[in-house]
Amino acid sequence: MINLVMQKALLPVLDLSEFPNTVIDVFVELTQTDAGTRCAGINAAALALADAGLAMKDLVSSISVGKVGDKVVVDLSKEEEDFEGGSTDIPVAFMPRTNKLTLLQLDGNVKKDELKQALEMAKKACQTIQQIQVKALKEKYGESK
Amino acid sequence: MNINKEYIESLLIKNTRLDNRKFKEYRKITIETDVSPKSALGSARVKIGDTEVIAGIKMDVGEPYPDTPDEGAMIVNAELLPLASPKFEGGPPGVNAIELSRIVDRAIRESKAIDTKKLCIKKGEKVWIVFIDIYPINDSGNLFDAAYLAAIAALKNTKMVKYDAKTEKIVYEKTNKSLPLLNLPIECTIVKINDAFLVDPNYEEEEAMDARLTVAVLEDDSICAMQKGGDQPLSIEEVLKMIDLAIEKAKDIRKKL
Structure with a gap:
């Protein structure tokens, strides 16, 4: 299941028509987990695809947002996910340039306006993540001028 | 390449669909319960148009999970029978x-629709485990909504069996006791093809869809589960539109239960 949603999250940025009869295998190893694992995995996989030199329309940046008690928050930890007063986990992934969602799941209980607020917060967080991803790529390949 | 996609898109521009439905229109939904009265504790057959799903409920006694020692458990299984689709x-x-x-699992679990505390027999040792088994008989599109409806119709139809603490065995004879159910959400799947949002996609529309969003809506319009599918992305505005549509349609479907 987690591999399916990660695949769907990454697929929209790739142009696979250039590689007929080819399979791109993406392996994600989780060495330590403390909630938000699929999001971290997607962030890493998007960078790895770029590092592999595949043509991409955009990066994919992912974060989990949600509600802990009655507070809407970004990047839930394991303790927050297991909060006894009720917790909602919404893993999302954005294509940061177009601000479109490629991953969206939800477990918990939210009202529509809370969800809207959470998605807006996720959009902002993913823009920050994208900057960090771009920085990492530039550090490896040097600033292109 | 999908030849149907172009044709479906040309119809959507004219505000119609392959089977002449409106964008917000479900096919005919029929719910039949107790379809397997002898072997299952609860069962239901749901048809949405030509899509047909059977769900059955069985119960067993087992050990609780260590983090919920006083709560029963639920296991959902779906088997895609080859006879149901090419x-x-x-x-x-x-x-x-x-x-x-x-x-199916997520909507029932996250809404806490089954009062699992009432399924505890002996804390830390024995609890009831509810098995929900889903068998699509025919996939003519929108298997998700049909399977979910079949699952909750079967849960509502379930009569529990007794556990004999002395012999430590289940007495396989249905009692009058129903499953302890609380607020059941309704699941609604919306697909996007170009700029159109459609409920209850048929087989061809599913093949042609850009994106899909399944939303589980509670009676107070709050959302307890969601899952995006399909190969294309969605904007926040599109997601909110699809949720509005799901909330609206969930009200209609709830009346059928």
Whole structure:
């Protein structure tokens, strides 16, 4: 299941028509987990695809947002996910340039306006993540001028 | 390449669909319960148009999970029978079967629709485990909504059996006691094709869809589960539009239960 949603999250940025009869295998190893694992995995996989030199329309940046008690928050930890007063986990992934969602799941209980607020917060967080991803790529390949 | 996609898109521009439905119109939904009265504790057959799904409930006694020692458990299984669609193959459940069972599981679990505390027999030792088994008989599109409806109709139809603490065995005879159910959400799947949002996609529309969003809506319009599918992305505005549509349609479907 987690591999399916990660695949769907990454697929929209790739142009696979250039590689007929080819399979791109993406392996994600989780060495330590403390909630938000699929999001971290997607962030890493998007960078790895770029590092592999595949043509991409955009990066994919992912974060989990949600509600802990009655507070809407970004990047839930394991303790927050297991909060006894009720917790909602919404893993999302954005294509940061177009601000479109490629991953969206939800477990918990939210009202529509809370969800809207959470998605807006996720959009902002993913823009920050994208900057960090771009920085990492530039550090490896040097600033292109 | 999908030849149907172009034709479906040309129809959508004219505000119609392959089977002449409106964008917000479900096919005919029929719910029949107790379809397997002898072997299952609860069962239901749901048809949405030509899509047909059977769900059955069984119960067993087992050990609780260590983090919930006083709560019963629930296990959802879906098997995509090869007879139901040219796309389904025999063998162990593939990724699509797992997604179907997870989508049903998640809505029931996250809404806490089953009062699992009432399924505790002896804290830390013995609890009831509810098995929900889902078998699509025919996939003519929107298997998710049909499977979910079948699952909750079967849960509502379930009569519990007794556990004999002395002999430590289950007495396989249905009692009058129903399952302890609380607020059941309704699941609604919306697909996007170009700029159109459609409820209850048929087989061809599913093949042509850009994106899909399954939303589980509670009676107070709050959302307890959601899952995006399909190969294309969605904007926040599109997601909110799809949720509005799901909330609206969930009200209609709830009346049928």
